[in-house]
Amino acid sequence: MTGTSSEIQGEASRHRVSGQALAPGLYLVATPIGNLRDITLRALDVLGAADRVLAEDTRVTRRLLDAHGIRAELQPYHDHNGEKVRPGILDDLEQGSVMALVSDAGTPLVSDPGFKLAREAIVRGINVVAIPGASAVLTALSIAGLPTDCFTFAGFPPQKTGARETWLATLADVPGSLVVYEGNSRLPASLASMAKVLGQRDAAVCRELTKFHEEARRGTLAELAGHYAEAGSPRGEIVIVIGPKQDQGWDEARIDAALQTAMAHLRVKDAAAEVAAQSGWARRDVYARALSLRDAQG
Numbered sequence: 555m556t557g558t559s560s561e562i563q564g565e566a567s568r569h570r571v572s573g574q575a576l577a578p579g580l581y582l583v584a585t586p587i588g589n590l591r592d593i594t595l596r597a598l599d600v601l602g603a604a605d606r607v608l609a610e611d612t613r614v615t616r617r618l619l620d621a622h623g624i625r626a627e628l629q630p631y632h633d634h635n636g637e638k639v640r641p642g643i644l645d646d647l648e649q650g651s652v653m654a655l656v657s658d659a660g661t662p663l664v665s666d667p668g669f670k671l672a673r674e675a676i677v678r679g680i681n682v683v684a685i686p687g688a689s690a691v692l693t694a695l696s697i698a699g700l701p702t703d704c705f706t707f708a709g710f711p712p713q714k715t716g717a718r719e720t721w722l723a724t725l726a727d728v729p730g731s732l733v734v735y736e737g738n739s740r741l742p743a744s745l746a747s748m749a750k751v752l753g754q755r756d757a758a759v760c761r762e763l764t765k766f767h768e769e770a771r772r773g774t775l776a777e778l779a780g781h782y783a784e785a786g787s788p789r790g791e792i793v794i795v796i797g798p799k800q801d802q803g804w805d806e807a808r809i810d811a812a813l814q815t816a817m818a819h820l821r822v823k824d825a826a827a828e829v830a831a832q833s834g835w836a837r838r839d840v841y842a843r844a845l846s847l848r849d850a851q852g
Contacts, residue, residue, distance in 0.1 A: 576603045578650040579681025582672060584661040587688045588764035590621045597685050598622055604654040608643065610666060614658045631655065633667045640671055647680045654685075659791075661689045664707070690763055691733050694793035697770045698758035701798060701831050704730030711736060711744055718744065722751040732796040738787045741794075745779035748796065756797035756836050762790035774836055797834065804833035806843070813844050822848055 581600050586592040601607060602624045608631035609615035619626055631639060647653060657666040675682050695702050706728045712718045725732055732752075736744050741759070748757070758772045759782075767790065771778065775796065782788070809829060816825035826841035833840070 576600065576652055577681055577683075578647070578652055579683055580647055580672065580675045581652070581654045581683045581685055582662040582668065583654045583656050583685040584687030584689065585615075585618055585656050585659060586764065587659045587690045587693065588762065588768075590618060592688045592764055593618070593622070594685070594687050597687055598624065600685055601626055601654050601656075603652065605651045606646075606653050608653055608655045608671075610656070610658045615656055618656075626654075631667070631671065636667055636670060640674065643671065644674055644678060644680070647675060648678060659688075659690070661687065664689065664691060688764070690735070690791070690793050693763045694758070694760040694770075694795050695731070695733060697760060698731075698795035699770075699772060699837075700731045700756060700758060700795050702731065704798075705733055706730060707733045709735060711740075711747075713740060715743065715747060718747050719751050722747060726752055727799060730798050734794050734796075736792045736794055738790060738792055741787055741792055742779070742782040744794075745775060745782055748794070749775040749779045752796060752799070754836055754839075755799065755834075756830075756838075758795045759788075760793045760795065761788055763793065765790070774838075797836075800834040800836075804835060809833060809835060809840060809843055810847060813840070813847055817844065817848065 581604065583597050583600055584594075585597070601619065601622075604626060607615060607619070607626045607628050609628050610630075610632050612628040612630050615628060619628075629639070629643075631643070643653065655662050655668050655671065657664075657668065662668040663672060672682055691707050695705060706725065708725055711734055712721050738761070745759070752775060755775050756772070757775050757778055758770050759778055760768075760770045762768045769788075771781065773781070812829045812832065813825055816828050820828065822844045823841065826844040827837060829835070829844075830837040830840040
């Protein structure tokens with residue numbers, strides 16, 4: 555034997571979660587996007603039981619672990635060192651290690667460097683397990699007030715204006731809502747590009763999600779671009795949700811017919827919201843037509 559009885563028992567118990575053995579493999583653990591209490595019990599169990607926690611920024615992850623009384627070995631894993639350290643991590647996983655991968659905030663592999671590690675682990679036949687939890691994308695969608703049945707997450711736009719507008723043009727015809735991240739300092743310029751390329755669409759700028767100063771500012775892209783051009787860059791991390799492209803088949807006559815049908819059983823505001831979601835028209839435009847129809851009917 556290579557260890558004492560107490561050492562062997564301690565090692566075995568450390569890999570147990572809620573009385574069950576934690577299988578070797580790579581665990582993709584979602585962490586809070588702001589409020590440290592937004593973490594699941596299962597995530598805390600896995601972080602406490604892992605041989606090693608792979609962290610995008612060990613300082614950020616250490617604060618999270620300390621807040622929950624977890625002592626764990628941390629190893630940096632990020633874009634700058636991934637190519638160098640990934641082979642060793644994969645070798646350790648093949649030897650039966652239990653490792654947890656976390657990003658600085660939210661769900662790993664969503665706009666962070668974990669994708670290559672997870673993909674290569676899968677190729678090698680290593681067990682890869684998702685421990686779900688907070689996601690800035692889904693949180694923003696929940697409060698944006700825009701269609702959620704179909705959406706595309708496109709990550710961060712390019713920083714330079716020309717490249718950003720070319721990139722946006724490739725996304726102009728995607729079905730459903732469009733969700734992007736953006737740095738706060740680039741928000742005014744980015745919204746101006748979106749208004750120029752994507753046109754008259756409803757949108758929401760969501761920032762400081764789950765934190766004390768959480769805000770969702772809603773309006774058309776042009777209105778939001780104008781607001782932040784005047785107010786300047788806000789604080790906090792930004793998620794922009796953009797409503798679907800207006801269906802060219804929905805002309806004014808079709809909108810009016812759909813509103814009349816909806817208003818037969820719904821309040822004007824609710825009928826306008828329903829038709830806006832169906833047609834892709836801006837909600838305020840549909841609401842204005844609904845008010846006109848109501849007034850015309852007396």
